[in-house]
Amino acid sequence: MQARLRRDYRKKHHDPVRFQAGETVRVGERDTEWPEFLWATDGSGRSGWVHERFLAATAGETTALQDYDARELDAEAGDVVRLIEEAGGWWWCENAIGEQGWLPERDLDIEPPVIE
Numbered sequence: 001m002q003a004r005l006r007r008d009y010r011k012k013h014h015d016p017v018r019f020q021a022g023e024t025v026r027v028g029e030r031d032t033e034w035p036e037f038l039w040a041t042d043g044s045g046r047s048g049w050v051h052e053r054f055l056a057a058t059a060g061e062t063t064a065l066q067d068y069d070a071r072e073l074d075a076e077a078g079d080v081v082r083l084i085e086e087a088g089g090w091w092w093c094e095n096a097i098g099e100q101g102w103l104p105e106r107d108l109d110i111e112p113p114v115i116e
Contacts (some may be wrong), residue, residue, distance in 0.1 A: 001083045003091070003108035011072035011101070017041065017048035018069040025055060025064050036088035051087035073101030083110065 019025055019042045027050075028039040037049040038058055048070035056063040073093055075081065081093035081103065090102045 001110060001112075003083055003093070004082055005075045005079045005081070005103070006076050006109055007077045009073070009075045009103055009107050011074055011082050013048050013070065013072065015046055016070035016072070017046045017050060018071070019043070019064045019067070021064050021066045023064045024061055025050070026061055027055060027059055030058070034088055034090075046072065051090075053087065060084045069101075071101040073099060073103050075103060081108075083108075 017040050023043055026041045031037040031039070031049055036048065036052050038052055039047060040050040040053065040055065041047040050068060050070060052058055054064060054066055054068045056065055072080070073095060075095065078096060082092050083093055083097050084100070085092040086105070089105045091105055091108065092100065093103050094100045
């Protein structure tokens with residue numbers, strides 16, 4: 001599937017949390033705007049929002065259930081992106097030059113799949 005950006009989007013965190021399955025992650029507060037996301041810190045001290053499904057527990061020290069990268073994708077209104085994975089109102093996307101990152105679904109016009 002693909003989507004077109006409704007408006008420009010700029011990443012908010014420039015060195016976001018990222019980890020691999022099995023790593024220890026510290027979990028803090030829950031986001032009030034995006035309630036499925038938790039503030040988490042990886043073993044290198046990077047912090048960012050993580051969807052709860054990527055973590056074994058939602059408080060304290062926990063284990064990562066799968067690889068995760070909180071990187072957001074800078075995008076311009078009108079850009080078309082390939083949708084890869086959805087989590088709590090955000091999509092992991094890939095742009096035309098192969099860069100990947102998260103974009104909020106509210107900024108995307110999702111195009112129905114083409115049936116051939």
